[in-house]
Amino acid sequence: MTEHENAYTSLIEADDDARWAFGTSFDDPLAGVDTTVPRGVDAEALARYCLMLADDALVLAQRLAEWTTHAPELEEEVALANIGLDLLGQARLLLARAAAADPAIVPALPEGSPVPPDDRLAYFRDADAFLNVHLVEQRRGDFAATMARLLVFSSWRLALLEGLRSSADPVLAAVAEKGVKEVRYHREHAARWCITLAQGTDVSRERMIAALDTVWPDVPELRGTDPAEAFDEAMRVVDQVMQGAGLVRPDVPSAMGRGRDGIHTESFAELLGEMQGLAREHPKGRW
């Protein structure tokens, strides 16, 4: 049996190898997993698809993490951080899957760089190589906007992941299987808050309605991701929540976002700057 005072002592003791300084410092999230692309599956298309889903999760995880020390109450701060952590975990698995399927997408770094492929993709890609939808990159807004976005996003992602459990790629199928269990909790959390805010005080209701107006122009972009049925299923669930909350879908024009083509908003540049700045300064950093 190991005799550690706490989780940190075991990390220090485990090995003497210096680690890449800015990543999660975990091992390869797919260590030991057979990442051979199955016959009949287009490796480049698979990598691109995994990258899209990874970027959605990674960018929203970053936005959710911004709430740490800013949330309305401690329990909610922990909840938002936990949801972000789940999404970050999904992002790592999907980035690693994308990198294994098509190594050409992984940014090249100087010889001897200790950065693993999933971190290279997260920290060393430029904005136009990110394929996330605009919905996840918009500034976090107030708490109501965060919950409105999370409701739409998690409803859609859950529907998508449910379908991907039978993907022709067993790695993607396994990632989806895990993700379904997690995102189910995210959706429920967001749905409860949207109803609570809409049925709360006059002020909370006003802010919930304003939040939906803010978020909605970026919702139609989700329909462009295969399979489009996931979008219909998400809207069915969102309507159910809206009905419970006494809300209606806003009637606002689509922002016509093209995040899947690598075209992003100004706020995304700020987000990437904060997320990538330190790692890019020290691509060989070890600790």
Add this chain to the structure above:
Amino acid sequence: MMQARDVVARVVDPELPMLTLEDLGVLRDVEVDDETVVVTLTPTYSGCPALATMRADVLVALSRAGYERAEVRTTLSPAWSSDWISDRGRTALAEHGISPPRPNDGPTDLVLMPSRPPACPQCASTDTRELSRFGSTACRSLHTCRACGETFDHVKEI
């Protein structure tokens, strides 16, 4: 020399140290392949940071027991579920004031009704209230007992 399987089975979870990895249900396989011990673990949640510590602890335990060559592999399928926590693990959680998960019914339909309250691990009352669906680690939620005033963690059904 202790069997490699027994060495690994005794390693404990870094965040729930009353549970061994076997009790938690994340230990999927231990094989000795040409003098190398190959251990297969599965993560609880996709982003659970404890997995890195578990891997490290497994390697340290094997090394101390005389197994110098060892590697830890990950498997994602079948996905971990709270149903994989052993009966012994559930008893250990309750004894340490953490409410164990109930059997998983697993529907993914959205249910906005209050969830069935877990029983208080101190006084067994079911008059408990959820404080937060997301607790101190990815796998736990936070509750309080109206009967005895205890605030406790519950390992979520997933």
